[in-house]
Amino acid sequence: MNQNRTKKIQNGVLRMFLSPTLNEKKARTGLFFVLPCAAVVILMMVMPIARTIVFSFSDVHLPSFDTTFHGLANFKNVLSLEEFPTVIKNTLVWITGSMILRVFLGFLAALLMDGETRTIRTLRIFALIPWTIPSIVSANSWRWMLRSDFGLVNGFFENVGLGFLARPWLNSAATAMPSVLVAYTWAGFPFVMMLFLAGLQGIPEELYESGSIDGANKIQQFFYITIPSLRSVIIMVVVLEIISAINAFDLLFVLTGGGPGTASEILGLLIYRLGFTRFDFATASAASTLLIVAALVCFLFYAPTQFRKKGDKNI
Helix, strand or coil, X not given: CHHHXXXXXXXXXXXXXXXXXXXXXXXXXXXXXXXXXXXXXXXXXXXXHHHHHHHHCEEEECCCCEEEECCCHHHHHHHCCCCHHHHHHHHXXXXXXXXXXXXXXXXXXXXXXXXXXXXXXXXXXXXCHHHHCCHHHHHHHHHHHCCCCCCHHHHHHHHCCCHHHCCCCCCCCCCHHHXXXXXXHHHHHHHHHHHHHHHHHCCCHHHHHHHHHCCCCHHHHHHHHHHHHCHHHHHHHHHXXXXXXXXXXXXXXXXXXXXXXXXXXXXXXXXXXXXXXXXXXXXXXXHHHHHHHHHHHHHHHHHHHHHHHHHHHHC
16 A cells, blocks of 8 residues: 555656646746755755764864764763753743743733834834844943943933942843843844734734623733634744744853853853863764754644644634
């Protein structure tokens, strides 16, 4: 039975290229357009990831980058690092904090921007500005504002008589991570806002009208109409924000570099330090593989929801 199915597939592929129908010509044309992009993805993503995984199980010899199979020793080296527990704790705080702040502020902003008046449309444009600024520019701006000596934040507190609130925001272990979280949230919440706004504007107005007729107030409509209607959007946003936080690097690197000490160092910064400061590419690759696995786990949580959604539409 499997042989018959394989033969049918082979015959179908041959027919598509030798005597194609109109739809098959369109499919073949689309395939030719996709191939260059697929080649770029393979060269720029698949091959480096594969190389990283190979390095993680190998002893890497510099400068030739020749490898010798080393088993799980590199993963043991990562787990035995003195700073590794702190880095994992910081990473979890970073992912959880940034996801909650971005989703909450993005959702709140979307609710406020859900309208079609000229004022609201203008506010949407201004609200998108933080997201459009290059991350390196945003990081340097926040670094200047949070300086302990002549930074804008401490200067403001001094001028309004609240000098006791002034802090070395980026140079203190107690305030470094919260400060970077604020900067990261400011830079990314507009993207979340636009996703939620698109979801809000896709909810049929008839649902709210029916709810009003049935006697539902605004709070009840929010919890029984708005939230359920945005369920798939909320799941997507949460997963995207978790993956974004896992991959975060540039803003943290510019603002604190993981310091002071390891107070704000997350897994991405540890990988950089291992690979490009210690030049221990094998251990850095093992840590990178752990990071890849974490991102894949997030995707595995997200993918089934999309398949269920597609199945519901087909019913």
